[in-house]
Amino acid sequence: MELTQESLLALLQIIALDIVLSGDNAIVIAMATKGLPKKQQNKAIIIGTGGAVILRIIFAAIIVYLLQIPLVHLVGGLLLLWIAYHVLVDDEPEANIKSQGTLPKAVGTIIMADAVMSLDNVVAIAGAAHGHIGMIAIGVLISIPIMIFGSKLIVKVMDKYTWIAYVGAGILAWTAGQMITGDEFIIDWLNLNNGPVMYAIIAVITLGLLLVGYIRNKKTA
Numbered sequence: 001m002e003l004t005q006e007s008l009l010a011l012l013q014i015i016a017l018d019i020v021l022s023g024d025n026a027i028v029i030a031m032a033t034k035g036l037p038k039k040q041q042n043k044a045i046i047i048g049t050g051g052a053v054i055l056r057i058i059f060a061a062i063i064v065y066l067l068q069i070p071l072v073h074l075v076g077g078l079l080l081l082w083i084a085y086h087v088l089v090d091d092e093p094e095a096n097i098k099s100q101g102t103l104p105k106a107v108g109t110i111i112m113a114d115a116v117m118s119l120d121n122v123v124a125i126a127g128a129a130h131g132h133i134g135m136i137a138i139g140v141l142i143s144i145p146i147m148i149f150g151s152k153l154i155v156k157v158m159d160k161y162t163w164i165a166y167v168g169a170g171i172l173a174w175t176a177g178q179m180i181t182g183d184e185f186i187i188d189w190l191n192l193n194n195g196p197v198m199y200a201i202i203a204v205i206t207l208g209l210l211l212v213g214y215i216r217n218k219k220t221a
Contacts, residue, residue: 014139048110077179084172088213177202
């Protein structure tokens with residue numbers, strides 16, 4: 001895989017998306033290993049996240065294949081917009097993860113919870129990777145260790161600096177815009193052969209999502 005400027009930007013996008021969307025997963029890791037002895041906590045985290053990484057790459061590869069089907073780019077992009085909205089308004093109930101007292105149970109909890117909770121991550125990185133499985137694997141392998149060792153820091157920083165959620169949602173919305181405008185049906189329907197027009201549509205989608213999220217948060221506050 002040749003590392004061009006475009007592929008490097010896609011890789012950075014994948015890493016940023018995975019870190020932003022991994023806050024809940026970091027909490028799962030912390031909760032699942034809380035009841036273990038100190039010596040076993042790191043082992044459970046390493047084994048559990050190792051299994052989670054493999055599952056994420058497999059799921060992402062399946063979604064990359066599905067993205068070759070007509071209209072799936074459009075559906076995936078709309079799903080990403082919904083995910084981006086929830087990153088901003090954060091009105092979903094928190095996952096109820098109990099502390100596990102044995103190493104196998106903790107590892108199983110981490111893998112199963114990550115598999116269930118990682119749909120947003122997988123759809124996002126599959127969209128950002130533009131069909132490159134190798135790019136997905138590299139992005140996940142880089143971002144997962146950051147998530148593991150910086151999980152508590154990530155959660156604290158995102159709680160303290162609310163603008164980070166807007167940055168993450170903006171990246172998600174931009175990726176969603178790329179998926180929507182990259183769908184063959186949308187390209188033919190809107191005659192999107194002009195690069196600047198396509199980027200203008202993506203920018204409108206991104207700014208619109210951020211504005212809606214900002215207004216909703218203001219009303220809630």
